[in-house]
Amino acid sequence: MEAIKVFCPATIANVSCGFDVLGLALENVGDEMIVRKSSNKGISITKILGQDLPLEPSKNVAGVAALALLEKSDYSGGFEIEIHKKIKPGSGIGSSAASSAGVVWAINELLGKPFSELELVEFAMQGEKLASNVAHADNVAPAIYGGFTLVRSYEPLDVVPLPTPSELYATIIHPQIEVKTSDSRKVLKTKITLAQGIQQWGNLGGLIAGLFQSDYPLIGRSLQDHIIEPIRSILIPGYDEIKSESMKAGALGCGISGSGPSIFALSQGFEIAKKVADSMKATYEHFDIDFDVHVSSIGSEGVKIIS
Amino acid sequence: MEAIKVFCPATIANVSCGFDVLGLALENVGDEMIVRKSSNKGISITKILGQDLPLEPSKNVAGVAALALLEKSDYSGGFEIEIHKKIKPGSGIGSSAASSAGVVWAINELLGKPFSELELVEFAMQGEKLASNVAHADNVAPAIYGGFTLVRSYEPLDVVPLPTPSELYATIIHPQIEVKTSDSRKVLKTKITLAQGIQQWGNLGGLIAGLFQSDYPLIGRSLQDHIIEPIRSILIPGYDEIKSESMKAGALGCGISGSGPSIFALSQGFEIAKKVADSMKATYEHFDIDFDVHVSSIGSEGVKIIS
Numbered sequence: 001m002e003a004i005k006v007f008c009p010a011t012i013a014n015v016s017c018g019f020d021v022l023g024l025a026l027e028n029v030g031d032e033m034i035v036r037k038s039s040n041k042g043i044s045i046t047k048i049l050g051q052d053l054p055l056e057p058s059k060n061v062a063g064v065a066a067l068a069l070l071e072k073s074d075y076s077g078g079f080e081i082e083i084h085k086k087i088k089p090g091s092g093i094g095s096s097a098a099s100s101a102g103v104v105w106a107i108n109e110l111l112g113k114p115f116s117e118l119e120l121v122e123f124a125m126q127g128e129k130l131a132s133n134v135a136h137a138d139n140v141a142p143a144i145y146g147g148f149t150l151v152r153s154y155e156p157l158d159v160v161p162l163p164t165p166s167e168l169y170a171t172i173i174h175p176q177i178e179v180k181t182s183d184s185r186k187v188l189k190t191k192i193t194l195a196q197g198i199q200q201w202g203n204l205g206g207l208i209a210g211l212f213q214s215d216y217p218l219i220g221r222s223l224q225d226h227i228i229e230p231i232r233s234i235l236i237p238g239y240d241e242i243k244s245e246s247m248k249a250g251a252l253g254c255g256i257s258g259s260g261p262s263i264f265a266l267s268q269g270f271e272i273a274k275k276v277a278d279s280m281k282a283t284y285e286h287f288d289i290d291f292d293v294h295v296s297s298i299g300s301e302g303v304k305i306i307s
Numbered sequence: 308m309e310a311i312k313v314f315c316p317a318t319i320a321n322v323s324c325g326f327d328v329l330g331l332a333l334e335n336v337g338d339e340m341i342v343r344k345s346s347n348k349g350i351s352i353t354k355i356l357g358q359d360l361p362l363e364p365s366k367n368v369a370g371v372a373a374l375a376l377l378e379k380s381d382y383s384g385g386f387e388i389e390i391h392k393k394i395k396p397g398s399g400i401g402s403s404a405a406s407s408a409g410v411v412w413a414i415n416e417l418l419g420k421p422f423s424e425l426e427l428v429e430f431a432m433q434g435e436k437l438a439s440n441v442a443h444a445d446n447v448a449p450a451i452y453g454g455f456t457l458v459r460s461y462e463p464l465d466v467v468p469l470p471t472p473s474e475l476y477a478t479i480i481h482p483q484i485e486v487k488t489s490d491s492r493k494v495l496k497t498k499i500t501l502a503q504g505i506q507q508w509g510n511l512g513g514l515i516a517g518l519f520q521s522d523y524p525l526i527g528r529s530l531q532d533h534i535i536e537p538i539r540s541i542l543i544p545g546y547d548e549i550k551s552e553s554m555k556a557g558a559l560g561c562g563i564s565g566s567g568p569s570i571f572a573l574s575q576g577f578e579i580a581k582k583v584a585d586s587m588k589a590t591y592e593h594f595d596i597d598f599d600v601h602v603s604s605i606g607s608e609g610v611k612i613i614s
Contacts, residue, residue, distance in 0.1 A: 017508075018508065018512070019501075019504075019505060019508075020505045020509075021505060021508060021509040021512060022512070150509065150512045150513060150516060151509060152509045152510060152512060152513035152525075152528065152529060153506070153509055153510070153513075153528070158513070158528060160512070160513055160516045160525065162516060188501065189501065190500055190501055190502075191498045191499065191500055191501065192498065192499060192500075192501055192504055193497055193498055193499075194326075194495065194496065194497055194498065194499055194534075195497075196504075197326075197499055197503075197504045197507060197508075197534070198326060198327045198328060199460070200504060200508055201324075201325065201326075201328060201504075201507055201508040201511045202327075202328040202457065202458060202459045202460055203459060203460070204508045204511060204512050205325070205328060205329070205457045205459060205467070205511050205512065205515050206457060206459035206460075206465070206467055208512050208515045208516055208519075209457060209467045209469060209515055209519070212515075212516070212519040218459075218467065221459065221460070221465060222459060227501075227504070
């Protein structure tokens with residue numbers, strides 16, 4: 001194989017109760033990327049459609065992730081990368097992760113899969129580090145493994161793939177204001193109460209048990225965040241209304257996607273997810289802010305071949 | 308049925324990463340209790356063998372739990388209770404929970420099961436409140452449901468039964484010094500760092516995924532506690548040595564049982580659990596403190612009928 005075109009999924013990190021550890025990949029929201037083997041050494045980003053992003057590999061998240069992989073590879077050639085960005089940077093649904101994860105997954109395919117999924121996550125994390133100063137894995141892990149993933153530990157890196165209940169759908173609204181991940185981390189307190197911690201790990205445990213058992217009501221009861229949401233939601237216009245209307249429309253739960261400003265809801269079944277989308281649109285039409293709304297099942301594959 | 312004799316299991320609460328939310332029941336360590344229907348209204352504790360505990364129902368954890376149940380029941384008679392305590396109070400393996408859970412489970416059987424397991428947990432929590440001033444559920448829930456349980460939330464009470472890998476065995480050493488739950492809670496800090504919280508909920512998520520998949524290495528990697536153990540272990544003589552020798556003997560993980568002083572280890576298979584027991588005995592023989600060591604599989608039933 002000399003060239004490959006891949007779909008690079010958008011991802012929802014944190015998923016309410018799993019701050020910095022949980023994430024999920026979307027089925028039909030994401031970028032596209034073409035990666036070609038080249039006789040020229042190194043990485044060359046030949047084209048970026050859809051966004052004005054740097055072509056210089058060391059300044060581009062996909063470039064940095066690809067270079068991290070190449071450094072560990074004995075492949076003597078290089079790669080050309082063409083990116084069609086559809087996920088807007090700063091949206092909170094893993095724009096940088098889609099590029100970082102997509103490129104290393106595609107290169108690994110072209111090289112005959114010399115690297116494990118865990119190693120691919122490690123390379124992709126270098127792209128995340130460029131984007132937000134923190135080499136977090138909660139977006140790149142689900143992009144690479146697909147479905148839901150738990151980053152149990154960073155040192156050493158330990159990623160646990162989790163099962164995805166088949167009727168689970170995500171609805172996302174992206175209010176087009178930019179919240180940088182680095183700014184969004186600054187507003188967080190560095191200490192929490194032990195009582196808040198207990199609530200949070202109780203809910204994370206419940207959510208994971210719910211995923212394993214396709215227990216939708218348990219998933220719903222567990223989608224709570226008493227630590228990050230009260231602080232970060234202040235940065236998102238209309239957050240409380242979006243949430244209460246989504247719940248009225250039948251969502252299992254609703255929270256901030258990653259560091260925002262996107263808001264996600266999870267629902268049982270496409271019909272309810274669609275109603276939630278309608279409620280989000282109706283709510284946001286009162287605001288003078290552009291927005292996108294997506295409905296997607298959970299992408300069990302993560303990055304995948306288009307052609 | 309006019310009378311019932313039940314086994315009331317010892318339980319391990321917290322299980323390293325699940326402070327205040329996780330617990331498990333033991334198969335063969337526990338009390339015995341006989342509960343008889345009586346034409347006299349109310350609760351009468353006729354005999355307590357093995358320990359010097361109050362017979363007056365309002366001062367006895369089993370009495371308080373039984374009274375909490377009776378208050379919600381339309382049964383016009385009462386019950387006589389005979390308790391054979393084998394679990395020492397203050398040991399950290401749920402002595403009060405065994406009595407509280409055992410009595411309400413047995414009465415429910417005698418009445419034809421009018422109450423759900425969740426309601427029984429709520430009654431038994433009243434016994435826990437008498438014992439330690441806190442109506443915690445992490446010991447009584449596994450005693451009633453059996454196996455591992457997660458207390459996802461207290462308000463409202465939400466108990467999630469978890470699967471038990473069949474090869475999992477617990478080894479427990481009880482150093483016979485008394486650590487009161489109420490004292491043991493006092494040494495805890497009321498704040499933790501967000502980073503500690505993230506580690507803890509990552510590990511709890513990993514442990515629960517490990518239980519669902521019978522993934523013993525993942526269970527082992529997840530049995531970590533960076534929040535409570537460093538503080539409470541100071542109260543337990545020889546804790547670090549017990550832990551390091553247990554790990555050398557092949558345990559998956561080792562931690563403080565409940566609020567201590569008992570120390571538990573989990574192992575894959577009886578043979579390793581037995582080796583861990585030998586290592587614990589060898590370690591504690593250097594100390595001038597009496598101790599008991601138990602090896603048990605996980606009790607999938609919790610409280611159960613003996614005759």
